[in-house]
Amino acid sequence: MNAVEIQNLTQRYGTMTVLEDLSLTLDEGEVLGLFGHNGAGKTTTMKLVLGLLNATEGRVRVLGREPNDPQVRRTLGYLPENVTFYAQLSGRETLRHFARLKGAHTSQTDHLLEQVGLGHAADRKVRTYSKGMRQRLGLAQALLGEPRLLLLDEPTVGLDPVATEDLYSLIDGLRQQGCSVILCSHVLPGVERHIDRGAILAGGRLQAVGTLTSLRQEAALPERIRVSGVVDRESWLQRWNAAGHIATPLGNDGIEVVARGDQKLDLLRELLAGETLTDIEIHQPSLTDLYRHYMDQASEVTA
Numbered sequence: 001m002n003a004v005e006i007q008n009l010t011q012r013y014g015t016m017t018v019l020e021d022l023s024l025t026l027d028e029g030e031v032l033g034l035f036g037h038n039g040a041g042k043t044t045t046m047k048l049v050l051g052l053l054n055a056t057e058g059r060v061r062v063l064g065r066e067p068n069d070p071q072v073r074r075t076l077g078y079l080p081e082n083v084t085f086y087a088q089l090s091g092r093e094t095l096r097h098f099a100r101l102k103g104a105h106t107s108q109t110d111h112l113l114e115q116v117g118l119g120h121a122a123d124r125k126v127r128t129y130s131k132g133m134r135q136r137l138g139l140a141q142a143l144l145g146e147p148r149l150l151l152l153d154e155p156t157v158g159l160d161p162v163a164t165e166d167l168y169s170l171i172d173g174l175r176q177q178g179c180s181v182i183l184c185s186h187v188l189p190g191v192e193r194h195i196d197r198g199a200i201l202a203g204g205r206l207q208a209v210g211t212l213t214s215l216r217q218e219a220a221l222p223e224r225i226r227v228s229g230v231v232d233r234e235s236w237l238q239r240w241n242a243a244g245h246i247a248t249p250l251g252n253d254g255i256e257v258v259a260r261g262d263q264k265l266d267l268l269r270e271l272l273a274g275e276t277l278t279d280i281e282i283h284q285p286s287l288t289d290l291y292r293h294y295m296d297q298a299s300e301v302t303a
């Protein structure tokens, strides 16, 4: 069974179409990164999956049922983009309050506070929490009731680098336990290793969806080869630029050359045959490069 199944979904606010013919599935135990510009429709998609909005057209199924089915709701965890709490309650009181609302065991709360790194501040009032601490509390709230589907809207906002890594490790652990996750984020560097697939939305339309490998294949962006220890650098630069490659000097004795399509191995063979290099690095297109590519493609279509 799919954790989420979205079929031909269109969402309008009045006359404005904010999602158009969106189809997307999420397997059980899969982590999907949902990326897109401001206003692309990410939060709207999450709200439709959560049953907080009714689709104008199309169908959403969550764990085989309607999103607003009470049985489904109990198995969902949601971290909203702007998380707010009662400032006068402590972290522990806040979490117990949400546990009661969700019908989850209040005995879970101390463990969850420890898990998100708030054990030491459990009895402090939320008004004394930093932004990152509130975000962690929001995460603990989303994890109440051991959800089978977790929707995280900008979960790394306000988190320091260590807390961000902790969050990603937590997501890895949840995935291993079979929890499905949709993770919306504008912070692309670092997230790649923790998602199974990425979906890129622009202007309410799905531009691309797939594993990083399949997105790289589809986008066919060039790779960059960086080498050091090149003795005869000038002649390589001249030869390659004359042959139509983009080659530039790097540091004291290095070159960066852009390899398109199947040129990579030929360029490397050529170099290794003619030089005793001290280092080679190959840079594949990052998620940020792919995101930029699909955004450019979307703006060309709408221009």
Ligand SMILES: Nc1ncnc2c1ncn2[C@@H]1O[C@H](COP(=O)(O)OP(=O)(O)OP(=O)(O)O)[C@@H](O)[C@H]1O
Residues within 6 Å of the ligand: 013, 018, 036, 037, 038, 039, 040, 041, 042, 043, 044, 045, 081
């Ligand atoms: N209640 C609403 N009424 C009217 N328009 C809305 C409403 N909620 C969202 N929109 C519009 O729908 C579009 C998509 O909004 P959404 O919040 O889904 O985008 P997003 O991708 O999550 O953006 P961001 O990255 O800025 O959070 C935007 O143009 C937004 O202005």
